[in-house]
Amino acid sequence: MRLTNRTRRLYFAGILLAFWGLIAVPRAVFGGQKAQEPSSSASASQSKKLSERTDEGSLPAEIQACQSCHGDITGSFEKTPHWKTMNDTRGGHAMQGCEACHGPGGDHADDPSKSSLFDFKKATSEDITERCLTCHASGAEHMSASNSFHRQNDVSCTSCHSMHHATTKEHMLIKAEPGLCYSCHLQQKAQFNMPFRHRVNEGLITCTDCHNQHGTSSVLEGDHLVRQVRASASGDVVCFKCHTDKQGPFVFEHEAVRIEGCAACHIAHGGANPRMLKYSNVNLLCLQCHTNSPGIHATVMDANQSHYEQACVNCHVKIHGSNFDGLLDR
Amino acid sequence: MNSRSGMRALGLSLAAAWLLFAPLSRAQESSFEAQSKGVDSGNYNTQQTIEIGYRSTWIDGNQGNYGTFVNLNSGPRLLDYTLSMRSLDHHGSLFDGLHFSNFGYGGEPDNVSRMRIDKNKWYDLQVMFRRDQNFWNYNLFLNPFNPTVMPPTNPATNPTFAVNSATHQLTRQKRLQDYNLTLLPESRVRFRLGYSHNVDVGPAFSTFNGPAARYLLDENYRVTMNGYRFGVDFRLLPRTTFSYDQILEYDKDDTRDSLAFKNVLPMAPGSVPGPVDFGIEWFYPPQGATRPCTLVILADGFGNPNCRVFMGYSRYSNPRNFMPTERVSFQSKYFKNLEMSGSGSYSTSDNFLNTFNENINEWTASATVKTRGILNSGPAEAKMVSVHANWSGVYSLTSKLRIIDLVRFDNWRNPGLSDLQSGTLFATAP
Numbered sequence: 001m002r003l004t005n006r007t008r009r010l011y012f013a014g015i016l017l018a019f020w021g022l023i024a025v026p027r028a029v030f031g032g033q034k035a036q037e038p039s040s041s042a043s044a045s046q047s048k049k050l051s052e053r054t055d056e057g058s059l060p061a062e063i064q065a066c067q068s069c070h071g072d073i074t075g076s077f078e079k080t081p082h083w084k085t086m087n088d089t090r091g092g093h094a095m096q097g098c099e100a101c102h103g104p105g106g107d108h109a110d111d112p113s114k115s116s117l118f119d120f121k122k123a124t125s126e127d128i129t130e131r132c133l134t135c136h137a138s139g140a141e142h143m144s145a146s147n148s149f150h151r152q153n154d155v156s157c158t159s160c161h162s163m164h165h166a167t168t169k170e171h172m173l174i175k176a177e178p179g180l181c182y183s184c185h186l187q188q189k190a191q192f193n194m195p196f197r198h199r200v201n202e203g204l205i206t207c208t209d210c211h212n213q214h215g216t217s218s219v220l221e222g223d224h225l226v227r228q229v230r231a232s233a234s235g236d237v238v239c240f241k242c243h244t245d246k247q248g249p250f251v252f253e254h255e256a257v258r259i260e261g262c263a264a265c266h267i268a269h270g271g272a273n274p275r276m277l278k279y280s281n282v283n284l285l286c287l288q289c290h291t292n293s294p295g296i297h298a299t300v301m302d303a304n305q306s307h308y309e310q311a312c313v314n315c316h317v318k319i320h321g322s323n324f325d326g327l328l329d330r
Numbered sequence: 331m332n333s334r335s336g337m338r339a340l341g342l343s344l345a346a347a348w349l350l351f352a353p354l355s356r357a358q359e360s361s362f363e364a365q366s367k368g369v370d371s372g373n374y375n376t377q378q379t380i381e382i383g384y385r386s387t388w389i390d391g392n393q394g395n396y397g398t399f400v401n402l403n404s405g406p407r408l409l410d411y412t413l414s415m416r417s418l419d420h421h422g423s424l425f426d427g428l429h430f431s432n433f434g435y436g437g438e439p440d441n442v443s444r445m446r447i448d449k450n451k452w453y454d455l456q457v458m459f460r461r462d463q464n465f466w467n468y469n470l471f472l473n474p475f476n477p478t479v480m481p482p483t484n485p486a487t488n489p490t491f492a493v494n495s496a497t498h499q500l501t502r503q504k505r506l507q508d509y510n511l512t513l514l515p516e517s518r519v520r521f522r523l524g525y526s527h528n529v530d531v532g533p534a535f536s537t538f539n540g541p542a543a544r545y546l547l548d549e550n551y552r553v554t555m556n557g558y559r560f561g562v563d564f565r566l567l568p569r570t571t572f573s574y575d576q577i578l579e580y581d582k583d584d585t586r587d588s589l590a591f592k593n594v595l596p597m598a599p600g601s602v603p604g605p606v607d608f609g610i611e612w613f614y615p616p617q618g619a620t621r622p623c624t625l626v627i628l629a630d631g632f633g634n635p636n637c638r639v640f641m642g643y644s645r646y647s648n649p650r651n652f653m654p655t656e657r658v659s660f661q662s663k664y665f666k667n668l669e670m671s672g673s674g675s676y677s678t679s680d681n682f683l684n685t686f687n688e689n690i691n692e693w694t695a696s697a698t699v700k701t702r703g704i705l706n707s708g709p710a711e712a713k714m715v716s717v718h719a720n721w722s723g724v725y726s727l728t729s730k731l732r733i734i735d736l737v738r739f740d741n742w743r744n745p746g747l748s749d750l751q752s753g754t755l756f757a758t759a760p
Contacts, residue, residue: 147671
């Protein structure tokens with residue numbers, strides 16, 4: 001349904017007002033704007049702010065020690081989720097702040113030339129991953145980190161995440177998706193620029209909606225374990241999360257869907273063929289398995305496929321499975 | 331959209347944007363540095379960005395192709411809006427961090443809103459809303475039954491009724507909502523709650539393979555999924571986590587199909603009560619097959635009652651699928667140099683239909699096919715029982731050499747039953 005110009009203007013005005021409210025409400029609720037402190041640079045301002053709190057006694061001494069030389073790092077650290085380590089006192093200082101990741105820094109503080117700290121720039125990918133998993137292994141996202149093909153191919157956590165110089169508001173990534181993934185997966189980048197594709201570049205979905213970059217364990221079909229495809233609750237591929245109507249179970253299943261999965265017919269990322277099929281001609285795709293079609297199909301398959309029986313799915317419309325018809329016609 | 335009204339809308343949009351956001355712009359234009367730092371208000375540092383614009387498109391050529399591939403049309407747009415709030419002392423009253431982002435509102439085919447709110451020790455809430463407008467009318471799937479040489483031999487008695495859209499044209503809208511809440515995210519016992527609501531709805535064309543011809547159907551498509559998740563993580567042993575998850579998924583399919591009445595002709599009084607649909611390929615003889623009807627329009631201008639025609643067709647069923655899943659999983663690095671993870675899940679999916687109603691009102695003078703009746707089937711039921719288990723271990727012999735072992739067990743079965751009954755009423759002329 002197309003909107004009229006008048007309706008569209010009113011609609012847009014409503015959206016503007018709504019978002020104006022979103023801007024205004026936080027100000028009204030959380031107080032007026034404080035005057036900005038004049039500063040020569042952002043890092044200097046942040047360091048000053050940290051210093052002020054240290055004076056108030058709210059900043060731990062170990063961070064203060066690091067701050068004296070690494071002010072820019074401690075300033076950005078305050079804004080990251082890793083600040084939460086300061087709230088967790090169960091592990092002691094070794095599990096808090098800078099030392100939680102870099103290890104004990106007493107020697108380094110006494111003599112900066114000593115490099116007893118864990119240096120992420122010099123460490124091997126496995127050492128980096130192990131260190132991060134010390135805390136992060138318990139999360140649902142990292143539960144199968146031992147299966148991660150990223151990990152097995154020496155792609156460490158810091159290949160994608162930056163603890164101190166992240167460019168994204170969430171997840172501390174060095175670059176936002178999908179550009180981050182494209183930096184290695186060039187073939188997939190090309191696929192998402194094909195005419196028929198999942199709308200990853202448009203931002204509707206992200207690579208990590210379908211893939212668990214940290215490793216998976218329970219996908220049934222094909223090589224999806226290698227591809228680190230997320231699993232649905234039933235152990236099928238994640239496609240059914242959005243394409244619920246294809247999930248079934250059906251009284252009459254299309255075995256290819258159940259056994260081989262969606263990738264038996266579709267190119268998941270994108271392709272040149274409609275419906276992201278592997279072949280431009282639907283019949284040719286079907287004939288990959290249905291080579292011995294009896295009855296009328298014997299004639300049809302030999303006939304001119306470009307007109308009358310262009311697509312098997314013109315009759316077999318319930319190609320993903322049917323509850324009523326073994327021929328998947330309805 | 332004509333150009334004058336488009337320019338007027340553009341002007342109004344720009345004026346409204348200037349009036350509403352001028353104060354914000356002044357606040358932010360002090361320096362780029364200040365913009366990146368945000369504004370301290372109370373106990374929160376706030377950063378906001380907004381990007382609005384007007385998309386002007388002038389489409390010439392095949393509208394169906396443009397809609398299928400691009401589907402970007404004219405109008406004012408909210409291109410991007412983000413709001414980030416961070417507690418300065420990490421002890422906010424309601425939350426310590428908030429991130430809210432949106433784009434695509436105002437008419438774009440893809441609209442997304444994401445929000446994440448967390449309070450360090452207490453909760454972490456993630457909300458996402460996505461809407462996808464999917465238009466499909468691609469030429470390659472244009473009605474393949476249209477003749478390549480048009481019109482046929484005798485236009486007076488056998489006119490061409492081309493169906494100039496894809497036989498499976500659709501204007502579908504997908505709305506996906508996801509809510510995930512983690513309670514006590516940093517404690518030794520952590521709770522996870524989740525809810526997902528997906529709706530796939532919209533009109534479409536479909537096709538029905540009738541006894542002698544194919545007919546175009548209007549399909550009111552509506553599939554709904556509701557998913558509920560509950561999970562708990564136990565971190566009672568050092569470097570070890572045990573998790574339990576309960577997942578409930580409910581699927582509903584309320585799609586209805588009815589005859590599109592695309593190629594309709596009046597019928598002579600007393601022959602077949604009209605109007606009737608002649609299907610979508612009656613005028614074209616398929617190679618090697620029998621033509622559904624050789625003479626469609628009689629000399630008196632009425633449709634030929636000896637053709638196979640549909641007077642009505644409808645189809646409705648309401649399958650309901652319930653899929654509960656229980657899953658236990660663990661991850662451990664309790665032993666030195668040995669890292670393990672594993673999971674086991676049991677899922678049953680029960681797709682049940684009370685009834686399947688298919689009403690066929692077809693007439694044919696054929697000696698072999700005389701159908702005017704109804705088909706009811708049901709109940710029907712299909713199940714899927716799946717059991718999955720896996721264990722993987724990584725033993726690090728040295729920093730350069732690791733032994734990796736992965737064991738998987740997958741078992742599923744797919745029992746089903748259907749009680750198909752059909753009845754043919756009025757197997758002769760009415």
